[in-house]
Amino acid sequence: MTTIKDIAKAAGVSITTVSRALNGYSDVNEKTRQKIIEIAKQLNYSPNTLARGLVMNKSKTIGLLVSGLTRESTKDNFTFEVLAGVNQYVSEVDYDMVLFNTTSTKQREKTYTQLCRERRVDGAILQGIRVDDPYLQEVVESDIPCVLIDIPIESETVGYVTTDNVLGAKKAVQHLISLGHRHIAMINGYEFAFVSEQRLKGFQEALLEAGLPFHEHLVANGAFKEERAEQEAVRLLTQRPEITAFFCASDLMALGVMKAAKTLGKRIPEELAIIGYDDIILASYTTPPLSTIAQNKFAMGYEAAKLLIEMLEGKAQSRVRVLETELKIRESTVKNHG
Amino acid sequence: MTTIKDIAKAAGVSITTVSRALNGYSDVNEKTRQKIIEIAKQLNYSPNTLARGLVMNKSKTIGLLVSGLTRESTKDNFTFEVLAGVNQYVSEVDYDMVLFNTTSTKQREKTYTQLCRERRVDGAILQGIRVDDPYLQEVVESDIPCVLIDIPIESETVGYVTTDNVLGAKKAVQHLISLGHRHIAMINGYEFAFVSEQRLKGFQEALLEAGLPFHEHLVANGAFKEERAEQEAVRLLTQRPEITAFFCASDLMALGVMKAAKTLGKRIPEELAIIGYDDIILASYTTPPLSTIAQNKFAMGYEAAKLLIEMLEGKAQSRVRVLETELKIRESTVKNHG
DNA sequence: ATAAAAATCCAAAACGTTTCGGATTTTGTT
DNA sequence: AACAAAATCCGAAACGTTTTGGATTTTTAT
Numbered sequence: 001m002t003t004i005k006d007i008a009k010a011a012g013v014s015i016t017t018v019s020r021a022l023n024g025y026s027d028v029n030e031k032t033r034q035k036i037i038e039i040a041k042q043l044n045y046s047p048n049t050l051a052r053g054l055v056m057n058k059s060k061t062i063g064l065l066v067s068g069l070t071r072e073s074t075k076d077n078f079t080f081e082v083l084a085g086v087n088q089y090v091s092e093v094d095y096d097m098v099l100f101n102t103t104s105t106k107q108r109e110k111t112y113t114q115l116c117r118e119r120r121v122d123g124a125i126l127q128g129i130r131v132d133d134p135y136l137q138e139v140v141e142s143d144i145p146c147v148l149i150d151i152p153i154e155s156e157t158v159g160y161v162t163t164d165n166v167l168g169a170k171k172a173v174q175h176l177i178s179l180g181h182r183h184i185a186m187i188n189g190y191e192f193a194f195v196s197e198q199r200l201k202g203f204q205e206a207l208l209e210a211g212l213p214f215h216e217h218l219v220a221n222g223a224f225k226e227e228r229a230e231q232e233a234v235r236l237l238t239q240r241p242e243i244t245a246f247f248c249a250s251d252l253m254a255l256g257v258m259k260a261a262k263t264l265g266k267r268i269p270e271e272l273a274i275i276g277y278d279d280i281i282l283a284s285y286t287t288p289p290l291s292t293i294a295q296n297k298f299a300m301g302y303e304a305a306k307l308l309i310e311m312l313e314g315k316a317q318s319r320v321r322v323l324e325t326e327l328k329i330r331e332s333t334v335k336n337h338g
Numbered sequence: 339m340t341t342i343k344d345i346a347k348a349a350g351v352s353i354t355t356v357s358r359a360l361n362g363y364s365d366v367n368e369k370t371r372q373k374i375i376e377i378a379k380q381l382n383y384s385p386n387t388l389a390r391g392l393v394m395n396k397s398k399t400i401g402l403l404v405s406g407l408t409r410e411s412t413k414d415n416f417t418f419e420v421l422a423g424v425n426q427y428v429s430e431v432d433y434d435m436v437l438f439n440t441t442s443t444k445q446r447e448k449t450y451t452q453l454c455r456e457r458r459v460d461g462a463i464l465q466g467i468r469v470d471d472p473y474l475q476e477v478v479e480s481d482i483p484c485v486l487i488d489i490p491i492e493s494e495t496v497g498y499v500t501t502d503n504v505l506g507a508k509k510a511v512q513h514l515i516s517l518g519h520r521h522i523a524m525i526n527g528y529e530f531a532f533v534s535e536q537r538l539k540g541f542q543e544a545l546l547e548a549g550l551p552f553h554e555h556l557v558a559n560g561a562f563k564e565e566r567a568e569q570e571a572v573r574l575l576t577q578r579p580e581i582t583a584f585f586c587a588s589d590l591m592a593l594g595v596m597k598a599a600k601t602l603g604k605r606i607p608e609e610l611a612i613i614g615y616d617d618i619i620l621a622s623y624t625t626p627p628l629s630t631i632a633q634n635k636f637a638m639g640y641e642a643a644k645l646l647i648e649m650l651e652g653k654a655q656s657r658v659r660v661l662e663t664e665l666k667i668r669e670s671t672v673k674n675h676g
Numbered sequence: 677a678t679a680a681a682a683a684t685c686c687a688a689a690a691c692g693t694t695t696c697g698g699a700t701t702t703t704g705t706t
Numbered sequence: 707a708a709c710a711a712a713a714t715c716c717g718a719a720a721c722g723t724t725t726t727g728g729a730t731t732t733t734t735a736t
């Protein structure tokens with residue numbers, strides 16, 4: 001493995017000069033620089049990032065901390081798309097990304113800070129962690145720069161990217177209302193997510209603005225789980241037969257509601273309209289295809305990485321990025337659409 | 339940031355002793371070891387992996403090299419599940435994983451070896467690269483340990499994990515034959531994948547063993563693309579109306595064939611049976627649900643990581659792992675199943 | 677021709693760890 | 707008590723880079 005020392009010897013200069021030549025400093029003669037570059041190429045040199053990181057005290061590596069990346073969690077590929085986006089930006093600016101998977105067992109033995117410092121990441125992106133996750137507290141207190149996805153916490157060292165979940169939910173519900181629905185139920189996610197809170201708010205705002213009453217009993221907790229949402233939908237539909245539409249805080253839960261409808265023999269969308277949230281791949285492949293509020297998850301990852309690296313390099317204007325959502329109308333709300 | 343030097347000072351011993359105490363060497367008194375550990379904990383010490391990697395000449399990091407991780411490639415989450423598996427094993431044995439995304443533009447500027455050496459990975463896993471990828475050649479020639487997924491190349495430093503694709507395809511086709519189908523078409527993937535070759539072989543073997551003729555013209559190239567498969571299916575079904583079943587080398591292509599059937603007004607499975615390969619998430623959500631040959635992609639990633647790390651630590655018995663596949667019978671081949 | 681300025685180079689220290697070879701102390705044996 | 711053996715410790719070098727602060731050479735201005 002060739003080092004700058006080898007190059008220095010071959011070129012008859014000091015290692016200082018090699019380093020400075022390769023790093024584009026101006027205090028090295030252009031002719032010697034060319035010679036050094038030539039020799040480096042010949043010797044098939046590649047710099048040792050460990051050594052560099054050691055002396056520069058940064059690794060040009062960021063950590064992506066996801067929660068519960070298991071065999072099962074692969075169904076909703078939210079995590080994956082975010083990851084792809086992060087990876088995209090990171091590789092554009094020549095950083096590396098290392099993936100941390102936080103399982104509850106692991107967390108007990110190693111703190112967030114330890115994890116980050118040990119792997120020498122310059123900063124971290126956190127995705128999919130719940131607001132009651134012990135890591136979250138630590139993040140805010142630690143001095144390691146980090147960007148949260150869908151958790152609105154901001155400090156000197158932490159920023160976040162999210163979408164406007166209130167508006168997104170509102171758009172979904174307004175769509176249902178515009179179709180004539182007056183008795184709309186909502187399946188929300190668990191309470192340990194900010195998005196649940198906000199989507200509920202959007203739901204309420206839409207009703208209010210349309211002059212419709214809000215009923216606590218028309219909101220159920222589906223815990224972001226397909227089966228759980230199915231059960232809740234069955235319960236609601238039997239207890240409250242006046243319901244003609246469901247707004248679900250995730251597509252996965254909407255799938256559960258679709259199953260419930262099928263079980264109860266309700267035709268979609270004629271007898272029951274359903275709209276989800278996220279626009280996961282599955283959404284466009286179900287029968288009928290699912291209307292939803294699309295989040296650009298790839299963009300969320302991309303922007304998170306961009307924000308983090310801007311923060312690292314001290315050129316972030318603000319520490320918050322809010323992305324747009326888009327209403328996708330498919331046949332689970334409107335017959336013969338598309 | 340505390341270092342072993344700080345600990346040494348606080349404990350009144352040399353840095354050598356601190357290092358050896360923390361690393362469990364036997365030539366340090368148990369009492370002083372406890373003291374050192376205690377102090378390390380107090381000072382909130384975490385070792386600098388860069389420094390360690392520098393002197394030990396290994397990083398305990400492996401690279402996962404995937405091809406074309408873009409916004410679009412997210413549909414078939416093969417890559418993601420493999421990644422999850424890799425991540426799982428890697429974190430079990432306290433390694434790190436860094437993700438490399440090889441786009442064609444990047445490849446021109448940096449060779450595989452450069453990529454790996456620069457990031458100081460100890461070894462690499464390659465997934466989703468085509469057999470004509472310039473990287474592949476390099477891998478075999480380089481001395482960096484690596485594990486390929488679904489590409490059967492073996493050498494002193496390279497191993498692979500795969501499934502038995504011949505057998506898998508055979509099982510699928512035998513299933514169709516057992517249902518009485520005699521005119522079975524195949525939509526294969528592009529020729530730049532070993533799996534295409536092998537699945538074709540399985541297709542032929544199944545026909546042969548059943549005493550059925552093999553017709554070249556019943557095999558089309560769907561290039562692993564949904565749209566392309568749809569076009570080819572339409573073409574085949576109109577040119578060869580005797581076809582009653584399709585075997586597709588990927589689920590994504592099977593989705594294309596389902597669309598084609600829908601367009602041509604053919605009922606599935608009564609008039610046309612369809613079986614895919616992979617068992618992607620979508621497969622169980624389509625109408626009708628898609629029969630397929632399931633590959634445990636998570637396990638593939640897990641085993642790949644395991645094999646690689648065994649190779650790195652010199653305790654790999656063999657450098658090949660072949661996993662099992664499973665026939666999943668759903669309603670695209672058998673009515674009212676499940 | 678000479679002084680000042682600019683261009684070009686380099687030795688040495690530093691980053692935080694591991695490890696080699698040996699030094700010192702303690703324990704065991706006779 | 708004396709010596710050997712075992713246990714415990716440590717100094718210094720090494721890993722490959724960047725950077726500081728100056729040294730040397732060349733160019734420019736007078």
